[in-house]
Amino acid sequence: MVLGLRNFTDRTQTGEALLDTENGEELMLIQSEIDIVFNTFPRQSHGTLYISTKQVIWVSDVEKDKGYAVDFLSISLHAVSTDPDSYPVPCLYAQIDTEADEDDSDHSDSEWNAIQNLSKIREMRLIPSDPTQLDTLFQVFCECAELNPEPNDEEGEEHDWIFNTDQIEDEEAEEEGYNSHNPANSLGQSNGNHDLARSVLELQINDKRFEDAEEMEINGDGTHH
Numbered sequence: 001m002v003l004g005l006r007n008f009t010d011r012t013q014t015g016e017a018l019l020d021t022e023n024g025e026e027l028m029l030i031q032s033e034i035d036i037v038f039n040t041f042p043r044q045s046h047g048t049l050y051i052s053t054k055q056v057i058w059v060s061d062v063e064k065d066k067g068y069a070v071d072f073l074s075i076s077l078h079a080v081s082t083d084p085d086s087y088p089v090p091c092l093y094a095q096i097d098t099e100a101d102e103d104d105s106d107h108s109d110s111e112w113n114a115i116q117n118l119s120k121i122r123e124m125r126l127i128p129s130d131p132t133q134l135d136t137l138f139q140v141f142c143e144c145a146e147l148n149p150e151p152n153d154e155e156g157e158e159h160d161w162i163f164n165t166d167q168i169e170d171e172e173a174e175e176e177g178y179n180s181h182n183p184a185n186s187l188g189q190s191n192g193n194h195d196l197a198r199s200v201l202e203l204q205i206n207d208k209r210f211e212d213a214e215e216m217e218i219n220g221d222g223t224h225h
Helices: 111-116 131-147 165-176 194-218
Strands: 027-038 044-052 055-060 067-071 075-081 091-096 123-128 188-190
Touching: 027 131, 044 131, 075 131, 091 131, 123 131
Parallel strands: none
Antiparallel strands: 027 044, 027 123, 044 055, 055 067, 075 091, 075 188, 091 123
C-alpha cells in the first residue's frame, strides 16, 4: 500500500466515484457541497465527498478530472476544528502519513507544485457548507478508522483511539481540583498518536472554559476578588 494522498480519477459516466466493491469496499457516506484544503494552500471549492470502509475520496464538481483519495490507514489523526485561530471556518481536520521524508515537506512551494507532488501533503481539511454536518462526518471517520487498524497491531490488542474531553478533564481535576464540564461528544480520534490528539482536545477544552467564564460574567454569576 502506498501511504499518503493520491490522485483519484475513477468515476462513472455520471461523475460518481467508483469503489472497489469486488474486494469488499462499501460506501459509508456521500456528502455534497464539501470544500477541501491541503496544508496551508487555498481552499478548493465545490466537491463531493465519498467515505467508504477503506478510503476518503473527494471529487470536484467543477473539474471532472480532479479528485483525491487517501486510505484510512494513512490518516493518523482526525478531529473537529472550530477554533478560528486554527482555521477561519469549522472543518474536519486530518493528518496524513506519507512516505516522503520530513525534510522534503516544503510548505513554501507553490500550490501547483505541492498538489502535483502529493507526497508533501500532510494536512487535510474538509469543510461542509453546513457546519452541523461535522458531527456526522466525525462519527463516520471514527467508524472507518476502527475498521482499518494498523497492520502491525497485535491481534486482540486493545486500542485507546478515542480521546474525549471527559478523559482529559478527569486527569486535570485530580491534579488541579477542577470541577470538570462533561460535553457529550468526542472531539478527536488518533490512530496511535495520543499526545497529538490530547493537544487538539486541550485546545478546544480551554476554548470551552473561556466561553463558560464569559457567560458566567454576563449572567452575573462570576465574582471578582
